[in-house]
Amino acid sequence: xSTQQVLFDAPGPKARIRHAVYxxxxxxxxxxxxxxxxxxxxxxxxxxxxSPLSAxxxxxxxxxxxxxxxxxxxxxxxxxxxxxxxxxxxxxTAALTASCLALLFGLVFGIAxxxxxxxxxxxxxxxxxxxxxxxxxxxxxxxxxxxLAVNQLLPAFGLPPLTxxxxxxxxxxxxxxxxxxYNGSVLAEVFRAGINAVPKxxxxxxxxxxxxxxxxxxxxxxxxxVSSMMPxxxxxLVILLKDSALGYIVAFPELLRSFSLIGTRYGNVIPAAIxxxxxxxAINISLSRLAxxxxxxxxxxxxxxxAAPPTAALTAxxxxxxxxxxx
Amino acid sequence: xxxxxxxxxxxxDGFSWTVRLTLFSALFSFLxxxxxxxxxxxxxxxxxxxxxxxxxxxxxSPLTLVLLFCGLGLNSALGLSLSGTVAWDVFxxxxxxxxxxxxxxxxxxxxxxINTIPLxxxxxxxxxxxxFTQSLRLIIIPQALRTVIGPLGSVLIALIKNxxxxxxxxxxxxxxxxxxxxxxxxxxxxxxxxxxxxxIGFLVLTLPVGYLFGxxxxxxxxxx
Numbered sequence: 070x071s072t073q074q075v076l077f078d079a080p081g082p083k084a085r086i087r088h089a090v091y092x093x094x095x096x097x098x099x100x101x102x103x104x105x106x107x108x109x110x111x112x113x114x115x116x117x118x119x120s121p122l123s124a125x126x127x128x129x130x131x132x133x134x135x136x137x138x139x140x141x142x143x144x145x146x147x148x149x150x151x152x153x154x155x156x157x158x159x160x161x162t163a164a165l166t167a168s169c170l171a172l173l174f175g176l177v178f179g180i181a182x183x184x185x186x187x188x189x190x191x192x193x194x195x196x197x198x199x200x201x202x203x204x205x206x207x208x209x210x211x212x213x214x215x216x217l218a219v220n221q222l223l224p225a226f227g228l229p230p231l232t233x234x235x236x237x238x239x240x241x242x243x244x245x246x247x248x249x250x251y252n253g254s255v256l257a258e259v260f261r262a263g264i265n266a267v268p269k270x271x272x273x274x275x276x277x278x279x280x281x282x283x284x285x286x287x288x289x290x291x292x293x294x295v296s297s298m299m300p301x302x303x304x305x306l307v308i309l310l311k312d313s314a315l316g317y318i319v320a321f322p323e324l325l326r327s328f329s330l331i332g333t334r335y336g337n338v339i340p341a342a343i344x345x346x347x348x349x350x351a352i353n354i355s356l357s358r359l360a361x362x363x364x365x366x367x368x369x370x371x372x373x374x375x376a377a378p379p380t381a382a383l384t385a386x387x388x389x390x391x392x393x394x395x396x
Numbered sequence: 397x398x399x400x401x402x403x404x405x406x407x408x409d410g411f412s413w414t415v416r417l418t419l420f421s422a423l424f425s426f427l428x429x430x431x432x433x434x435x436x437x438x439x440x441x442x443x444x445x446x447x448x449x450x451x452x453x454x455x456x457s458p459l460t461l462v463l464l465f466c467g468l469g470l471n472s473a474l475g476l477s478l479s480g481t482v483a484w485d486v487f488x489x490x491x492x493x494x495x496x497x498x499x500x501x502x503x504x505x506x507x508x509x510i511n512t513i514p515l516x517x518x519x520x521x522x523x524x525x526x527x528f529t530q531s532l533r534l535i536i537i538p539q540a541l542r543t544v545i546g547p548l549g550s551v552l553i554a555l556i557k558n559x560x561x562x563x564x565x566x567x568x569x570x571x572x573x574x575x576x577x578x579x580x581x582x583x584x585x586x587x588x589x590x591x592x593x594x595x596i597g598f599l600v601l602t603l604p605v606g607y608l609f610g611x612x613x614x615x616x617x618x619x620x
Contacts, residue, residue: 076437076439076518076522076528076531076532076536077439077522077528078522080439084439088439088440091440091442091443092440092441092442092443095440095442095443095446096442099446109470109476198603199595199599202553202598202599202602202603203557203595203598203599203602204557204558204559204560204573204598205557205560206560206561206563206573207560207573207576207591207594207595207598210573210576210577210580211587211591214580214587214591215587217580217583217587218586218587218588218591221586221587221588222586222588307456311456311457311458311459312458313458314458314459314460314461315458315460315561317460317464317564318460318561318563318564325458325460325461325464329464329468332468338468338469338472339469342461342464342465342468342469345461346453346457346461346465349456349457349458349461350452350453350456350457353456354452354456357456
């Protein structure tokens, strides 16, 4: 339902005045918020500061966050090559590795949960529910502490403790493991839902053609499930990319950590936060756009595959002989 | 496991912060989410624009960044203090950050709920002469809320798990995951039982919420 046109009529003269008043109020409220933020970061707000009504408060304070000196570091190529790009590279490395592993994990466990054998289905379900139910950060902490855990457990089996340095978990490995297990479990549910959503007749037809279970899964169900679930999969990968910022907490030198280092080095926390957010938002919005585009393309090809009887194709003036229309 | 139970008061303290963070953030993010949704469908173009920009910006930023911004940016740079004690001061900043972030997801769920309501409902409301606020309050929102119970449950579960991010530098709320990390680092309890104990704690919080909302969404489903 497109509520926009239905929830209200085309405004009459009275409503137009009211809307103008609302718009004005919004502008005022918005400007007030902006003013507080501007003055706050300009360090000219609160006690001991000049009155907000005086011009002094609004002049850019050299000690504040808006001073040109605070933004200067971002014009220096060294900032980008020393901090931002390595950070971005680490973020993308972690996110890409974890994406591939999570897709694999999800596919395996999603299919395992649909298995006919209870001894596969139930443990797979338990694993998926466990990793979906606990916070990602705990998984990362636990992976980091794994060498410690192994050392504590070895004596119980009568084994000598590990020599220091033989088994270490890097922050990257911990982040990738956590992201894989958590997002993999979510993707397992996505795949399972997708496979369940394929019309029953598809599998029945495949069985009646003499395919065995693995062929039906591989040739019939998974391709259709993946294409219908593509938007959900991409959305989950956006979440994965965003969650890679949790690496900050375990001192993994990713994008957010780079900007935090810039912030402490040049004392420009706010400019750093703004630019950092802009980079994340740009990456995520382009990924989301990809998801929307895939969804649209999917809906279009689905419509062409499904409905549209031949007569309709003849009478439809727009697309004679559109690809995929039934011949 | 004994060493874990010897420190059970620390575990309970950690989870008490987790639950408090969840309850307050859930309340505020729900209110803010409803407001953002109402703005998103309102007749005033500027309100729609503000809501869209806010949701798209915050939804696409990592939560770690949002909370770091609250902790280092607003708390330290603005020098605003919300409470006398440090523990509660950082707590309220974490609630603000979590609410700001979660409300976007509440708003997106509600908007998708509004989109599932048949066009005729809104048309009938308009035909009866209800104003925008009336049709939203009496017709659209009650039905939308019922269809989005399931998605809202997922948002709440995500929020429970996201409270762990409040342990980020600059805030450092002593919630469960931070207590677990501290217990690892101080070596006062073996790692594996501690992890399992805290994991069970989180499952105790998240699984019933999932079942409750699943049951509610079935029970409250609008018959069409």
